[in-house]
Amino acid sequence: MNPQATREEYLYFSLPEKLIFYMLALMSLAYMGHQVWARVKLWQSGRPTGPVREGKQYWMPTKEGIAKWWGKVLPFILLQKKVRSSRPKSGAPMHLMMFYGFGALFIATTLLGINTYSPYKFHKGAYYLLYETTFDSLGLLLLFGLVWALVRRLKTKEPIAQDKADVGILVLLLAITCNGYFLEAARIAADPKPWDTWSWVGFALAQPLGHFGVLAYKLSWWFHVALVLAFFCIIPKLRIRHILMAIFSAAGSPDTPMGKLRTIPMEEVEQTEQIGVKLAKDYSRWHLMSLDACMECGRCTEVCPAWNVGKILNPKRIVQDLKGAMETGAEVAPSLNPEALWQCTTCNACVEACPVLIRHVDIIVDARRNIVSEGGLSGSAALVLRQTASTSNAWGTSGNREDWMKDLDIPLARDGKEFEYLFWVGCAGATDPGSVKTTKAVAELLKKAGVSYACLGSEEACTGDPARRLGEEFLFQEKAMENVSVFERYKVKKIVTACPHCFNSLKNEYGDFGASIEVFHHTQLLQQLVSKGSLMAAKPERGSVVLHDPCYLGRVNDEADAPRALVDGILDPEFSGAKTRCCGAGGGRMWMEEPPNERPANARIDQLLATGAKTIALGCPFCKIMLDAAKPDEEIRLLDLAEMLQEANK
Ligand code: SF4
Ligand code: SF4
Known part of the structure; x- marks a missing residue:
């Protein structure tokens, strides 16, 4: 490697030319700063969320927050976790090429800037040669990604926006990238050096172009500057700003x-x-x-x-x-x-x-x-709120939370015996006929496995989950406080529930009301009992059962393993685990009327039955109700995982 290898910055440029460049660059950066400040003022109008110090709200996180920032910026931005996990054949590779290509050129420009404007002159010898080859190669990633994006955008319809500005920005970036290589080729042609082969793309372009002369080199240099400065001016206005904003959004x-x-x-x-x-x-x-x-x-x-x-x-x-x-x-x-x-x-x-x-x-x-x-909710959704307020049951029935226990030996907390787990039954689990089957199966399995548990019976009230998600925050808070006081009375330390919505509220939201309780979805506790040998996993005929992950378990609470551990050879449909598709019941939609052709459960059941299975295993009373109404024929069985285990452990 030639130790003399380097290149001169501002080659052939006089001092007045340099001054004109600095002035234009300053004007463009000032304009960009002005635009950014206008956006910052809009964000600052929002509710402060940062830590309070000496009575003043600081929006930017403190030192401790920086480690947390990194924990999000690394996977979600630098490693592009979410981009990689979707659109594997088009959007993801295209975006990755643009992201890493753009990132590489950003690093290259930054290194060049440090070398030019700081006392540290490292742009020479082996480093320089590796720099040229590496960034010449990585720049091609950006070039190919941009061409791909442009073709895709011109051909594809919704949901990608058909905005002319999007096409314009892609053309601008493409022009900057192509002109970058052209500029390199012109420099090599105007001032050839023995080590130019290391700048292999520019070198290859320079050969057929012949000797450009100083004027051609300078014209392409100014053209490059004009394009880059124009890019600075429009970044804050267009959605291309996400290249910077995504970092702040993820970090904070x-x-x-x-x-x-x-x-x-x-x-x-x-x-x-x-x-x-x-x-x-x-x-x-x-x-x-x-x-x-x-x-x-x-x-x-x-x-x-x-x-x-x-x-x-x-x-x-x-x-x-x-x-x-x-x-x-x-x-x-x-x-x-x-x-x-x-x-x-x-x-x-x-x-x-x-x-x-x-x-x-x-x-x-x-x-x-x-x-x-402001009283803007009416119809069946408003009725749910009134029912929850008056009966503590989202379905509006009262006094029947213990009906399912008839003829069963179900321990109650009020009996005064010590118990390890509180079995939280939920409104659906106590009163909906299909969900009662799940409740009975869980109770039977807990008894069979020797788990010490008790139910609250009539002392249990709705968790308030539907009310909170429908927007009735203070009804939710009232229910949460009511339930937490019951937990305190019985010194509850662990809860198991078959409803992922109750599970989510109890686990993630009740802490704000003083609850400090370990909360398990029933599949999680059953998984422990199976792995200890207290219960047997179900072993249906291979390919006969498909699993539907409930949103509030598989995605919202990231639990996809426990349900799968309960049934040998269970099938996964298209969209499973964190990517599961909704049955349409959450957020209070369970109680809202909708035309049959607009029910999300119809789309979901098609995906589940496309596996060829005739039995659908699930772990949520809401999903059971919605999918049961959507099933095309009576041959299709919908079974909670607890019911499957109950059959296997008869
Ligand atoms: S909110 Fe914006 S960035 Fe996020 S997925 Fe939707 S369109 Fe994409
Ligand atoms: S229903 Fe649509 S908008 Fe609402 S949470 Fe689900 S994906 Fe998001």
Whole structure:
């Protein structure tokens, strides 16, 4: 490797030319800064979320937060975890090529800048030669990715936006990349050196182009500068800004579990005299900032169960419309379309899919909260809230939480005997006929395995999950406090439940009300009992059973292994585990009327039956009710995993 190898910066440029360049660069950066500041002011109008020091709210995280930032930026941004996990044949490889190619050229430019403007002159010898070869090669990634993206954008229709600005920005980036190579070729042609072969792309281009001369080199240099400075000016205005905003969105994203909604303190209501979000400024600063990170990729819309059955709810649209409301100061609910807001099942598929970690469910539920507080909810959804308030049962039945226990020897907490697990039955588990079968199966299995447990019976109240997700925050809080006081009375340390919605609320949301309890989904406890040998796993005929992961277990609480450990050879449908598809019952949708052709359960049952299985195993009473109504014929069996285990352990 030639130790003399290097290249001269500002080759053939006079001092006045350099000064003109610096002036243009400063003007463009100042314009960019002005645009960025305008966005920052919009985000700052939001609710502060940072730690409070000396009475002042600091938005930017403290030192301790930096480790947390890294824990998110590394997997989600640098390793592109979410991008890689979707669209494996088109969107993912294309985006990865652009991301890593762009990142490489950014690093190359930064290193060059340090060498040029700092006292450290390292751009020479072996380092220089490796630099040239490496970044010449990586730049091709960006080039191919951009061509792919451009062709795709011109050919594909929704959900990718058909915005002329998108095509324009791709053309601009393509022009910058191509001209970068052209500039290198012109430099080599104008000032050839023996080590130019290391800049292999520019060197290859320089050969057929012949000797360009200094003028051609300088013209392409100025053209490159003009394109790059134009890019700086438009970054903050267009969705290309996600290349920077995604880092901030990921770094500052909430640490709270996916299934936990924000608890509204009563003091906040007294202070603001409102509940939930009326104007965009009522969202947190991070929520507002995350809107600007949206790359409009449409991944959220692709997985939305409501959108997929022809409803108007489109999570990408929600984000765009909220961004519009942030910019104009318009009221949120009308801007987002109230009809769409009530179509959400809070399944979190959009949240799971979003590469920049936007929390659509927070956005939707906060808007619902305000509508409900202003009396804007009517029909069956409003009825559920009234029923929950008057009977402590979302189905509105009262006094029958112990009916399922008749003729069974079910221990009750009020009997005064010590127990290890509280078996939380839930509203559906106690009263819906299909779910009662699951409840009885769980009770029988716990008894058979010798687990010490007790039920609350009539002392159990709805967890408040449907109320919270429908936007009636303070009804949820009332139920949570009521239940927590019962837990305290019986010194409950562990809870097992067959309902993933109860599981989620008890596990992730009751901590805000003083509960400190280990919470298990019944499949998790049953898995432990099977692995200890206290129970046997079910062994159906191979290929006869398919598993439907409930959203609030497989995705929201990341538990996909326990259900699979209970049945040998169970099949996975298209979309399983964290990528499962919703039955349509969450977020209060269970109680809302919808035309049969707009039921997400119809789409889901088709995916499940496409495996050829005639038995569908599940772990959620809501899924059982919805899928049972959608099944095409009576031959199809819907069994909770506990029922399958009950059959296997007869
Ligand atoms: S919200 Fe997320 S998933 Fe949806 S379009 Fe924007 S970046 Fe893509
Ligand atoms: S939570 Fe589910 S239903 Fe609601 S917008 Fe997201 S994907 Fe659609």
